[in-house]
Amino acid sequence: GEDVEQSLFLSVREGDSSVINCTYTDSSSTYLYWYKQEPGAGLQLLTYIFSNMDMKQDQRLTVLLNKKDKHLSLRIADTQTGDSAIYFCAESINNDMRFGAGTRLTVKP
């Protein structure tokens, strides 16, 4: 099965919070990342968290890491239509990087 798993779709209303979840399987991951991909574009690094941290907040973004359950989440507060994109979580192990399949976030006005 996949090393990194995410749900494929999420739909929210503008102004609501979005929570995108991710599970990973390798406990030796050193860093975990969230990337955003807009249509027809490459991946943009949104944020990252070191594996010994539980939480990281950066403006509207909050990353929560539960290392025991190998669960990572990205919360986007006050979601805007411009946040509509595909969000990939990824884990970094040594020089390898493994991606989830991506969660397509749709923001409805």
Place this chain on the structure above:
Amino acid sequence: GAVVSQHPSRVICKSGTSVKIECRSLDFQATTMFWYRQFPKQSLMLMATSNEGSKATYEQGVEKDKFLINHASLTLSTLTVTSAHPEDSSFYICSARERQGVYGYTFGSGTRLTVV
């Protein structure tokens, strides 16, 4: 911050021809660059790791004679799709790591290849 430029963004070619995609790190040196392929509604699939001054390392199942990778300088890696077929149509993305550890990868903007 680190910027990776990928060119072209879109290319349409005829079956049997070859297409070259360039990936440049603009403000940093990248001894290692990575090439990914993305199928519709799927995640990134690592194709190969491009090492400056040496041969690329290909992932299992990726034909190295079909996907030629050259990393001749610390700021440029190229992927050439040789004798392209319609099934090679895909979105190709390169990335580079500025330094070990924290910053992860910086991605190019991707190339949409359509083989007709």
